[in-house]
Amino acid sequence: MKPIVALAAGLAALLSLGIAAAHVGAGGGQSLPPATPAAKPRVASTALCGDMWVLALADRDQILSLSRDAAGPSSPYAGEAAGLPRNRGSLEELIAGDAGLVVTGQGSSTQMRRVLGRFGIAELDLGATSDLQELADKIPQVGKRLGQPERGKALRAAFLHDIAAAADPGGVGPVVAYYRPDGGGAGAGTIVDAALSAAGYRNMQRRTGPAGWGGIPLEQIVMTPPGAFVVSYFDTQPPARNAGLGRNPVLRRAAEQGVVLPVPGKLWPCDHPVISQAVTLLAGERLRLEGAFR
Structure with missing residues (x-):
């Protein structure tokens, strides 16, 4: 666990800079940020979309916490989410949890990224796409960030197979x-x-x-x-x-x-x-x- 004193001091220092919380995304066909060298980081997710990717690709023992929607009616992984801790998405909670990677939904703030980075925590903003081929290409990128490159490749292949089989x-x-x-x-x-x-x-x-x-x-x-x-x-x-x-x-x-x-x-x-x-x-x-x- 990161020392609470260091946490408070770090947050105070960053907030004193007057960082504006401007939302940014990685959608529209842009590549996701490159993977860090660390294999299989401990992961927290702050939104349903992040929960879905984490539950599809990460090992269970990698998952520190998920959002409060992880087992809700809109989650296809409600069963897999059972028994895993939940978070409220607050910076204090994410930093104290000692995650190596925080997966956010579709758009996160510059402030969150910079504060997490100050504590050595990487952030993955999933962005959004409206194209199935772009979605297919995104799968191994997310798998790599989660330290699961082979699982990402396999899921991409299965996804493309299912889409091709459904074609008219x-x-x-x-x-x-x-x-x-x-x-x-x-x-x-x-x-x-x-x-x-x-x-x-x-x-x-x-x-x-x-x-x-x-x-x-x-x-x-x-x-x-x-x-x-x-x-x-x-x-x-x-x-x-x-x-x-x-x-x-x-x-x-x-x-x-x-x-x-x-x-x-x-x-x-x-x-x-x-x-x-x-x-x-x-x-x-x-x-x-x-x-x-x-």
């Missing part, structure tokens, strides 16, 4: 609209849009807009309805599940006709290789739909 050789799949409980969607520039395409669908929102996570206006869906709806995250918010579908007449009618395709929210809360499971699930549903439309 015909290339002209059903048109779908993506819908969440809050009414949001997934247009161009989102990992969900990339997953829908990889599973052989044509994403209505990519064609009509808007880009990003905003939703398609209901009037537009009424005038030009998609062949099916892909819905997600209703399962992570149990009280809203039936109510959300029920209060949208378009979705309610689609559900009655059997053209609503639910995807568990835990399969794509982050750009992470577990999204290949969502792609595989959707590819199977596409084959069912195409058979029904013939």
Whole structure:
């Protein structure tokens, strides 16, 4: 454990510099920072996305602590997270925990990086990507930072195999609209849009807009309805599940006709290789739909 006196003195010295907490990321195809020479560092994660990467690649005895969301309804690794310590993401807690590497979610502050560095703790900001090939290339980079290069390479190979197996050789799949409980969607520039395409669908929102996570206006869906709806995250918010579908007449009618395709929210809360499971699930549903439309 780092001495508490040194911790307090170090934090005071850094804060006196007036460091601004400007958020930065490593997404958009940029390479993650190079690995440090230390093999298998002790690791702490401060957010769900970091938890997922750590639980997928690190040894259990490497993991000092995870975020409080590690075993929540949006985590695909809730079982693996059981019994592991949690943290609140505070600098004092992370430094006192004596981690060698802190994995943050999508964007962390300059202040956090500099304070951690002052105590010899490396930080890995996972950034974000909306491209499946970029995601594949990110896997061995994260594995290397966690001291698990071979595991990272193997996970990349498995991920690419699953994505290739889900591809539609015909290339002209059903048109779908993506819908969440809050009414949001997934247009161009989102990992969900990339997953829908990889599973052989044509994403209505990519064609009509808007880009990003905003939703398609209901009037537009009424005038030009998609062949099916892909819905997600209703399962992570149990009280809203039936109510959300029920209060949208378009979705309610689609559900009655059997053209609503639910995807568990835990399969794509982050750009992470577990999204290949969502792609595989959707590819199977596409084959069912195409058979029904013939």
